[in-house]
Amino acid sequence: MYQIVVGVSLITTCLNPFMLRISDPAGDFLERKIPERVKGWIAQYNVWLARIREASVPGEVSSRVHRHLAYLAVCWVMMFSFSVIASMLNGYDWSRFSVFFNDHKKAFFALAANLLFLAMLKPIWTAGRHLGEDVGELLLAGVKSGGGKKWRRAVRRMARSCTLLAVSFVTVAEIVMMDINLMPEEIYVRIGIVVVLAVAIPLAAKYLWPAVSSAGVQFNEALEAETRMAAQPKPLTFSLPEDRFLKVELPETSPAVGMTIKALDIRAKTGASVVSVTRDGKRYGNPGADWCFELNDVVEAIGEPKELSSLKDLLGVVVSTHENDDYI
Structure with missing residues (x-):
């Protein structure tokens, strides 16, 4: 994984001047070849974006969107950190601790990392759902008039579903890419890890995820305690x-x-x-x-x-x- 990241960084760095030089001609070529119907859709999309920018979007909604995005980014970085730590631990010789553990260390660390990934799914999906609701509010801010309650409800549902789908895709893709690097080569060991995870998922849904949600709520309350105390009226003297x-x-x-x-x-x-x-x-x-x-x-x-x-x-x-x- 580390070698892949370094290689991609080097390739993009070397190709930056070339890509900057061909960006304008390539853009003009694509603009000439795009069908008129697609151009109309793009124009409507630009009009919609302009309306959203001009609309008086509440600052609270924008701050919530930024907060949810930052939360998701932190979760994804933590998952990547788990993968990097597991990869580094795989490189150590654990024979002094246990010969059996050293022979199957990739399986143990891969299972531990996947259990940590499993614990992260609930807060990630919760943040994705809230992000979708706030994105729906931002989209509706561009509609000055018209659109009944059912239409607005449909827009919110669509935004929530699409956002949650995108967040789930990114999360699953990250887990798959990290598992490719972490999983041992033996097929039977991979099957065993999948079986353990399949058993752990219903147990996590019943015990682990509620505990994680409760811990998250308590953590947020602790972070907001100072703000709530500052907002309280001062005693009259x-x-x-x-x-x-x-x-x-x-x-x-x-x-x-x-x-x-x-x-x-x-x-x-x-x-x-x-x-x-x-x-x-x-x-x-x-x-x-x-x-x-x-x-x-x-x-x-x-x-x-x-x-x-x-x-x-x-x-x-x-x-x-x-x-x-x-x-x-």
Whole structure:
């Protein structure tokens, strides 16, 4: 396979100047020889393409098409990579590991590669089907008016079927070309691999493909999680006036040390609300009635100026710190 790719690259590189020189004369010759009916079809096709380019195609549809094409390209590159890795592993001497494995290494690696190809079929076909649906939307974008629902549905179905057929053809052709290089020469070994794959296909349809689909969904959700979080509305914040916010640290002389919010009956006695308590550098929001105050707790409360003054007296605090903090 590697030698074939290198040979084709060298041949095309050497023939590039020649092909560039004869491209215009060859194009003129073909244009003169093409029948008028075929020219009419080509003209209609060009008109259709012009309409699609001029139509206001939603950017979301175009981005989906590009995304599906990139996904298919990645899948095909991965399949080719599996084939290259299997070919490279076939060149190693595995006799130290197992003589039996070394004698039948081509069969083992060919079977492993084909099982990987089998696992890739479901995501490839799914991406091909979605690509066909989006291609149908692009084709319909060139139709300004006319065409009922049945006609549009037929266009979508045709685009989906043709795209899926093309994707399947490319995938199967790639698998066949790679298997020609990977498969061992023995006929009975090839038949055995085909039998194993024939048994594995229904098992894959029942167990492997659903697992692959679930993994793909989870992977896409993980990729889109950051986008979804960025799209969420940010929490609303506001600043309290300085005289309606109290932040104090409980001293040793505070009568609140060792008592709970319920025992102090802060809400009923003062009218203020304790919104948070900071202890050992950790902030606890909305402490409950069973919260027990300790020495050096930093208490934050909100309320009217008179209510906050009463709370300072209840907590036995003389010096207080006011800050314009933001609250959600």
